[in-house]
Amino acid sequence: MNCKECTEKLVFYIDKELNNNELNTMQEHLKLCSSCNIAYKQLCNKLSVIDKERDLIPNPYLATRILNRIENISYKSNRQQQRILQPAFLIFILIIALFTGFLVGNSYQTIANDNNSSVQTDDLFFNELKQENIELTLLTYENE
Numbered sequence: 001m002n003c004k005e006c007t008e009k010l011v012f013y014i015d016k017e018l019n020n021n022e023l024n025t026m027q028e029h030l031k032l033c034s035s036c037n038i039a040y041k042q043l044c045n046k047l048s049v050i051d052k053e054r055d056l057i058p059n060p061y062l063a064t065r066i067l068n069r070i071e072n073i074s075y076k077s078n079r080q081q082q083r084i085l086q087p088a089f090l091i092f093i094l095i096i097a098l099f100t101g102f103l104v105g106n107s108y109q110t111i112a113n114d115n116n117s118s119v120q121t122d123d124l125f126f127n128e129l130k131q132e133n134i135e136l137t138l139l140t141y142e143n144e
Helices: 003-008 010-014 020-032 034-055 062-114 116-126 134-143
Strands: none
Touching: 003 010, 003 020, 003 034, 010 034, 020 034
16 A cells, blocks of 8 residues: 555544555555655644544533624614714704794894885874873773
8 A cells, every 4th residue: 555545544544544464454454654654643643632522511501792792882882883973963953943043033124124114103003092181082982
């Protein structure tokens, strides 16, 4: 048996899936060839590490912890966005309200200036009670 055939069949040799004839030839070759014997020992070490890792029992709470961390990260980022956006939104609404108030106030002043004479006559009717006494008003209605 040559080294190439030996390295190809090392996994089967370790798993003991070779027939008796191939098993004997592999054992003889591994005794005689130091490079194949080193490759055999390295492969056995690697497979033993894989077997140890396979036997590890994962923490049952690991998935829950990871999901909680993900939720906390997303919750914190949402809160930070909310802390920034909420005051900005309120300031924006206040600016719109002030601008609307100025527009309404200016439009009322222009209407009042255009109809200045009618406002003055309306003021006379509203201030009429200050100029005339209530007793006189009642006496004039009784005489009529």
